[in-house]
Amino acid sequence: MKFARESLVVVLPPAVLALLALIASYLFELSGLSFVAVGLALVGFAILLFFRDPHRVIPEGEQNVVAPADGRVLLSDTMEDGRKRVAIFMSVFNVHVNRCPISGRVEQVTSTPGAYFVAATENALKRNARIVVKAVSSAGPVEWWQISGLIARKISCRLKPKDTFEIGDRFGLIYFGSRMEVFLPETAHLLAKPGEQVRAGESIIARLS
Numbered sequence: 001m002k003f004a005r006e007s008l009v010v011v012l013p014p015a016v017l018a019l020l021a022l023i024a025s026y027l028f029e030l031s032g033l034s035f036v037a038v039g040l041a042l043v044g045f046a047i048l049l050f051f052r053d054p055h056r057v058i059p060e061g062e063q064n065v066v067a068p069a070d071g072r073v074l075l076s077d078t079m080e081d082g083r084k085r086v087a088i089f090m091s092v093f094n095v096h097v098n099r100c101p102i103s104g105r106v107e108q109v110t111s112t113p114g115a116y117f118v119a120a121t122e123n124a125l126k127r128n129a130r131i132v133v134k135a136v137s138s139a140g141p142v143e144w145w146q147i148s149g150l151i152a153r154k155i156s157c158r159l160k161p162k163d164t165f166e167i168g169d170r171f172g173l174i175y176f177g178s179r180m181e182v183f184l185p186e187t188a189h190l191l192a193k194p195g196e197q198v199r200a201g202e203s204i205i206a207r208l209s
Contacts (some may be wrong), residue, residue: 090174106135142179158171184206
C-alpha cells in the first residue's frame with residue numbers, strides 16, 4: 001500500500017524513539033524498554049494508517065465532478081448566489097489524501113488561520129482554519145476548501161497558482177479528520193446526497209453542464 005509523502009515527518013519521531021528504546025534495552029539489558037519500543041512502534045504504525053493512499057479508479061467523462069475527500073456528505077445544496085455546494089466530513093477512520101474534483105487550472109491558493117471546532121458543525125464552516133483553492137475549469141470557476149477540525153491542526157496543499165491539474169489528481173491532505181467544501185457553477189447538476197459515503201477520486205458528486 002502507498003502512503004502520502006507527508007507521513008514521513010509525523011511517523012519518523014515514534015519510529016526513531018522505538019529504535020532507540022530497542023537498542024537501549026539490548027545494550028543495558030533493560031527488558032522494560034523493549035515493551036516501550038513495541039508500544040512506540042504500534043503508535044507509529046497507527047499514525048501511518050492515517051496517511052494511507054490507496055489506488056483509485058477515476059471515472060471517465062469531462063463533465064464529471066468527483067469527491068475530493070473520503071467521508072460522509074454533510075450538505076448538497078444550492079447557495080443564495082446560485083452556486084452549487086457539496087460538503088464532506090472526514091472522520092479519523094477515512095483516507096485523508098485529497099484529490100482534485102475536476103480538471104482545470106489554479107487561479108489562487110489562500111491559507112486562512114482560524115479556530116478548530118468539530119468539522120461537522122456550522123461553526124467549523126465559518127470560523128475554522130482553512131486553505132481555499134480557486135480554479136477555473138471548462139465549465140467556469142470552481143473552488144474547494146480544506147477545513148481543519150477538532151483534531152486536525154495541519155493542512156497540506158501542494159497546489160500553487162498557475163498549476164494545471166486533472167480530475168482525481170492528489171493535491172494534499174488534512175491531518176486526522178476534517179471537512180471539504182466544493183463550490184460549483186450554478187449550471188452543475190448535483191448527484192451527492194446528504195448522509196452518503198463517498199470516496200475521493202471515484203465517487204461522482206455532480207456533473208457539469
